[in-house]
Amino acid sequence: MFSIFNDNNVSLYIGAHMHQYERLYPYYEGKFSKKESPYENEEGLVSIVEAAAPNELGLVEIWYPKLYFSVTNTHNVTGFGLLKSYLQGETNNIVYEHYKTTSFTEAFDKVEIIRTF
Secondary structure, three states: OHHHHHHOOOOEEEEEEOOOOEEEOOEEOOEEOOOOOOEEOOOOEEEEEEEOOOOOOOOOHHHOOOOOOEEEEOOOOOEEEEEEEEEEOOEEEEEEEEEEOOOOOOOOEEEEEEEEO
16 A cells, blocks of 8 residues: 555555554655654655544553554544645645644644655
8 A cells, every 4th residue: 555655656644543543654665764753855655543533442552552653642532633735836845733632722743744846
């Protein structure tokens, strides 16, 4: 799946899951980059799984630990994402912020992708 996105210069993938938010490091040609955001002209796909609902089953963090390719994640917390995309000349800027429903005033996670064409 990642190779299809990489071959077509896709910068950001956003999916959803019932129980947790997670953002992965950029993935390109079989490797995860450990570089932190902002990603300026970085090759690779940033993958985000947005949390959609609370977990009534009591998801425990030790069952789903943060793995080496994960920048950050949450458990048992609902939230929402805010996507902004804008052009400045030949530069495309994408900013994605994740907010927990327990705190609307400060983003829990933020990623910025900058591509110059």
